[in-house]
Amino acid sequence: MAIFTFKGGVHPDDGKKLTMNKEIEEYIPKGDMVYPLNQHIGAPAVPVVKRGDRVLVGEKIAEAGGFISANIHSSVSGKVIAIEPRLTVNGNKVESIVIENDNLYEEIDYSLNTKPLEEMYREDVIEVIKEAGIVGMGGAGFPTHVKLSPKNEQDIDTIIVNGAECEPYLTSDYRRMIEEPEKIIVGLKIIINLFENARGIIAVEDNKPKAIKKLREMLKNEENITLNVMKTKYPQGAERQLIYANTGRYINSKMLPADAGCIVQNVDTVISIYEAVIMGRPLISRVVTVSGDCIQEPKNYIVRIGTNMRELVEASGGFSVDPGKTIAGGPMMGKALYSLEVPVTKGTSALIAFKNDEVSENEIGNCIKCGRCINTCPSHVMPYKLMNLAYAGKMEEFVKNDGMECCECGCCSYICPAKRPLTQTIASARKSILAKGKK
Amino acid sequence: MNENLTRISAAPHIRDKHSTTGIMGDVIIALMPAAIFGIYNFGIHAYLLIIVCMLSCMFFEAITQRIFKKPVTVRDLSAALTGLLLALNLPPEFPVWMAILGSAFAIIVVKQMFGGLGHNFMNPALAARCFLMMSFVGPMTRFTYDGITSATPLAVLKNGGEVDLLTMFLGTHGGTIGETSAAALLIGALYLLFKRVIDIRIPFVYIGTFFVCILVYALTAGEMNINDALYFSGAHICGGGLILGAFFMATDYVTSPITNGGKIIYGIILGALTFILRIYGGSAEGVSYAIIISNLLVPLIETVTVPKTFGKGAEKLSLSDNMGRLRKKDKKDKESIGKVVFAIFVICIISGLLLGAVYKITKAPIDEAAQREREASYNVVFPEAASYEMIDDVSMDDINLKISELGYSGSEVDELLYALDENKNIMGYVFIITNSEGYSGDIQMAVGVDKDGTVTGLSMLAISETKGLGMEAKDDPSFAEQYIGKNVESFEVIKQGETEENQILAISGATITTNAITNAVNAALGIAEYLTGGGAHE
Numbered sequence: 001m002a003i004f005t006f007k008g009g010v011h012p013d014d015g016k017k018l019t020m021n022k023e024i025e026e027y028i029p030k031g032d033m034v035y036p037l038n039q040h041i042g043a044p045a046v047p048v049v050k051r052g053d054r055v056l057v058g059e060k061i062a063e064a065g066g067f068i069s070a071n072i073h074s075s076v077s078g079k080v081i082a083i084e085p086r087l088t089v090n091g092n093k094v095e096s097i098v099i100e101n102d103n104l105y106e107e108i109d110y111s112l113n114t115k116p117l118e119e120m121y122r123e124d125v126i127e128v129i130k131e132a133g134i135v136g137m138g139g140a141g142f143p144t145h146v147k148l149s150p151k152n153e154q155d156i157d158t159i160i161v162n163g164a165e166c167e168p169y170l171t172s173d174y175r176r177m178i179e180e181p182e183k184i185i186v187g188l189k190i191i192i193n194l195f196e197n198a199r200g201i202i203a204v205e206d207n208k209p210k211a212i213k214k215l216r217e218m219l220k221n222e223e224n225i226t227l228n229v230m231k232t233k234y235p236q237g238a239e240r241q242l243i244y245a246n247t248g249r250y251i252n253s254k255m256l257p258a259d260a261g262c263i264v265q266n267v268d269t270v271i272s273i274y275e276a277v278i279m280g281r282p283l284i285s286r287v288v289t290v291s292g293d294c295i296q297e298p299k300n301y302i303v304r305i306g307t308n309m310r311e312l313v314e315a316s317g318g319f320s321v322d323p324g325k326t327i328a329g330g331p332m333m334g335k336a337l338y339s340l341e342v343p344v345t346k347g348t349s350a351l352i353a354f355k356n357d358e359v360s361e362n363e364i365g366n367c368i369k370c371g372r373c374i375n376t377c378p379s380h381v382m383p384y385k386l387m388n389l390a391y392a393g394k395m396e397e398f399v400k401n402d403g404m405e406c407c408e409c410g411c412c413s414y415i416c417p418a419k420r421p422l423t424q425t426i427a428s429a430r431k432s433i434l435a436k437g438k439k
Numbered sequence: 440m441n442e443n444l445t446r447i448s449a450a451p452h453i454r455d456k457h458s459t460t461g462i463m464g465d466v467i468i469a470l471m472p473a474a475i476f477g478i479y480n481f482g483i484h485a486y487l488l489i490i491v492c493m494l495s496c497m498f499f500e501a502i503t504q505r506i507f508k509k510p511v512t513v514r515d516l517s518a519a520l521t522g523l524l525l526a527l528n529l530p531p532e533f534p535v536w537m538a539i540l541g542s543a544f545a546i547i548v549v550k551q552m553f554g555g556l557g558h559n560f561m562n563p564a565l566a567a568r569c570f571l572m573m574s575f576v577g578p579m580t581r582f583t584y585d586g587i588t589s590a591t592p593l594a595v596l597k598n599g600g601e602v603d604l605l606t607m608f609l610g611t612h613g614g615t616i617g618e619t620s621a622a623a624l625l626i627g628a629l630y631l632l633f634k635r636v637i638d639i640r641i642p643f644v645y646i647g648t649f650f651v652c653i654l655v656y657a658l659t660a661g662e663m664n665i666n667d668a669l670y671f672s673g674a675h676i677c678g679g680g681l682i683l684g685a686f687f688m689a690t691d692y693v694t695s696p697i698t699n700g701g702k703i704i705y706g707i708i709l710g711a712l713t714f715i716l717r718i719y720g721g722s723a724e725g726v727s728y729a730i731i732i733s734n735l736l737v738p739l740i741e742t743v744t745v746p747k748t749f750g751k752g753a754e755k756l757s758l759s760d761n762m763g764r765l766r767k768k769d770k771k772d773k774e775s776i777g778k779v780v781f782a783i784f785v786i787c788i789i790s791g792l793l794l795g796a797v798y799k800i801t802k803a804p805i806d807e808a809a810q811r812e813r814e815a816s817y818n819v820v821f822p823e824a825a826s827y828e829m830i831d832d833v834s835m836d837d838i839n840l841k842i843s844e845l846g847y848s849g850s851e852v853d854e855l856l857y858a859l860d861e862n863k864n865i866m867g868y869v870f871i872i873t874n875s876e877g878y879s880g881d882i883q884m885a886v887g888v889d890k891d892g893t894v895t896g897l898s899m900l901a902i903s904e905t906k907g908l909g910m911e912a913k914d915d916p917s918f919a920e921q922y923i924g925k926n927v928e929s930f931e932v933i934k935q936g937e938t939e940e941n942q943i944l945a946i947s948g949a950t951i952t953t954n955a956i957t958n959a960v961n962a963a964l965g966i967a968e969y970l971t972g973g974g975a976h977e
Contacts, residue, residue, distance in 0.1 A: 012453055240750060252750030259755040325446050332451040357446045358454040365459050365515065366557035371697040380749040402748040410451030417457040424449040
């Protein structure tokens with residue numbers, strides 16, 4: 001069997017054994033819930049509740065603020081106590097709806113949100129997904145209903161479920177594949193049926209044998225869905241690399257996956273689609289891995305969106321020592337936190353705490369031109385050169401050298417023996433160029 | 440809970456275990472077999488040189504960085520590595536103070552002046568070696584082995600001698616401290632490849648290109664059969680620091696191309712340059728110069744070998760090409776390797792043939808020039824004569840038989856002439872005589888002897904002894920003067936002390952050369968006496 005992979009990438013210590021055999025536990029939040037209005041790419045959502053309103057579990061509290069935007073639902077029952085800027089994982093304050101949790105968990109009637117599948121047209125399914133506020137849950141947060149409505153609908157021939165989970169320490173997708181594979185398969189079928197010519201691929205890295213075995217068994221009689229086992233390598237789950245590994249098609253920064261006939265969905269997103277379409281449940285919870293060598297009892301939780309991060313750390317027994325670094329998301333692309341007073345959002349896949357901070361412990365040295373950054377770069381650009389150009393402020397040359405093709409996966413910074421901040425420098429140059437372009 | 444969450448940085452938050460220090464350390468470890476073998480092979484002075492070079496490089500790095508007010512980075516081991524590489528490239532008896540001077544040049548001039556680690560455009564150790572080579576030709580080319588000054592196997596090869604391939608592979612012969620043992624170097628190279636510190640491309644393409652070039656040369660210009668040609672090529676690969684250079688110095692990150700395509704082009708250039716320098720250059724070695732010259736081409740090579748960005752030129756799908764678009768993988772990656780290999784092959788064959796042809800074409804004029812030089816030498820060794828005439832009443836075979844009878848075997852007369860005065864009276868003889876027992880093979884010389892048995896002149900025609908040692912026989916006129924004007928039955932060589940009338944003081948460090956020349960002069964005296972009927976000494 002062919003091994004699906006791409007050229008480049010790194011092999012960091014995956015740390016998954018801390019949580020890979022821990023069943024997903026439900027975490028019931030105790031404190032106030034915070035719902036930032038921009039948990040997705042695009043326009044912020046617009047609140048539809050006001051201070052003092054009582055809301056139920058699953059009730060829409062904010063509405064999509066544009067075409068590329070998403071609804072937000074309450075994940076608890078309680079009273080809206082504030083609509084004000086609150087700290088988020090990005091480190092800035094964002095307008096958020098704050099709900100006082102009354103711990104009653106009174107739910108709305110989910111059955112009103114959907115119809116039996118047989119009775120729905122394509123547009124109905126997409127409407128249900130849109131109403132449920134589903135966005136890409138791998139981190140980027142692209143609204144799913146937009147992704148599922150490409151201009152070239154006829155050209156979509158491949159729906160890929162991204163089960164790579166190449167980020168170290170993360171096991172949320174893995175646990176979902178083991179515990180709820182039927183939801184993934186049905187969710188995938190729902191998407192396939194939206195497109196005339198589509199087939200399905202579930203792509204999993206070969207370090208997840210249990211998930212592979214389970215899925216293979218379940219897919220035995222599925223003609224239209226294949227299971228692709230990919231080489232374990234970071235960033236195998238990056239969209240462009242994933243598409244290349246599974247279809248041999250290239251896309252660049254100016255293209256969307258749909259331009260290569262593909263739609264890629266994260267495991268958690270597919271399950272959310274299943275829950276929305278079959279059960280009528282909006283996106284109000286997700287799986288979060290709480291892990292790292294500084295966490296007493298690393299675990300996988302199903303967490304209600306809006307839950308305070310501190311509660312998750314406490315539920316896991318707290319920190320063993322003062323953490324050297326705390327990260328929302330995986331260690332390769334996640335965001336470092338300076339406060340735990342931030343809510344879990346739709347894109348929060350993990351909370352990782354390390355005793356030691358490998359970044360500040362390492363001194364930055366001169367580039368010795370070893371070429372490791374070039375050999376690991378999945379975008380096949382020349383990170384050391386881009387970094388020099390970014391430092392020199394030569395932005396035109398930066399673009400000419402394909403600096404905009406960087407996917408900020410972090411491989412170059414990870415591998416650099418001189419510990420140079422390659423990704424970081426390139427990422428900030430890209431940001432400033434993108435910001436200029438928008439003006 | 441009282442956590443301190445103040446450490447913030449942009450992703451990624453983890454780092455690979457490799458560090459600059461670790462990489463430098465790995466290369467030092469990989470050089471240990473060669474260094475230890477060098478010490479075993481050459482003794483305590485080699486050990487001293489290694490230690491001195493490493494310490495002085497680190498010292499110069501620290502002191503320069505201190506003066507330039509930069510952070511002192513001696514602990515990254517890059518200076519220690521430069522010192523080790525420099526030491527391994529020095530002859531085992533090299534004076535310590537010169538080694539320190541070389542270290543200073545490597546670190547201060549080549550490395551720190553250009554911005555320190557990562558900014559030097561030439562390999563510091565090799566640049567220092569070339570600097571020492573130009574400054575101190577004698578000590579840099581004096582190779583002793585087991586206490587005897589000896590030529591390196593490559594020098595022997597260059598002068599048409601024969602070498603033992605197994606000795607060369609194991610390294611029990613003369614040369615620089617670290618270059619002699621291909622076996623020890625390959626152990627280190629395997630370690631580096633295994634630890635993925637170096638990439639196989641540069642050494643593989645370098646040695647491969649060199650091998651093809653030298654093989655083609657041996658088969659065409661060298662007119663060898665296939666077995667000899669392979670043996671010759673093998674000896675060239677094991678000798679003269681090619682392995683050391685290819686695996687440890689051409690692969691230096693800073694001064695080699697960073698792109699994978701560039702590494703292949705770089706290897707080809709290195710192989711071809713080394714071949715040209717070794718076969719057609721002045722010295723038997725070629726690796727050091729080939730590498731530092733190629734170092735200068737690196738920026739150019741890098742600009743033409745930029746890798747293709749992922750997804751560059753990818754096209755959006757449309758309904759029209761809906762059918763044939765599944766798994767349209769880019770096959771170029773695999774094809775290009777084959778193309779490059781083919782290109783290397785063709786380049787090597789063409790350059791080999793070209794050089795062979797040049798050799799053939801220039802051979803006749805070179806022979807003519809040699810003949811003219813011989814004729815000119817008659818005048819030098821017998822200036823009083825008005826004309827010279829080839830002796831044809833005695834056969835050369837008889838003369839050479841007589842020489843071995845006299846006990847001067849090893850010398851052979853190539854030409855024998857009468858030196859005539861204006862009235863065509865015989866004044867004496869001019870011998871063009873070759874002794875085959877020189878240190879690096881044949882020494883051809885012209886000797887003039889008058890009828891009394893007095894040596895009238897001595898001039899070296901073809902000699903390729905060790906520079907600074909045996910070569911002094913030609914380069915230092917006072918050596919030949921020891922023979923001239925003397926009327927003795929035969930000369931004898933002494934190594935030191937006051938010389939008597941019939942004694943010749945050996946050139947220091949080149950007794951073999953002196954013996955060979957004296958043997959030839961004695962043979963000439965013997966034949967002169969034989970021809971004049973022994974009248975001179977009665």
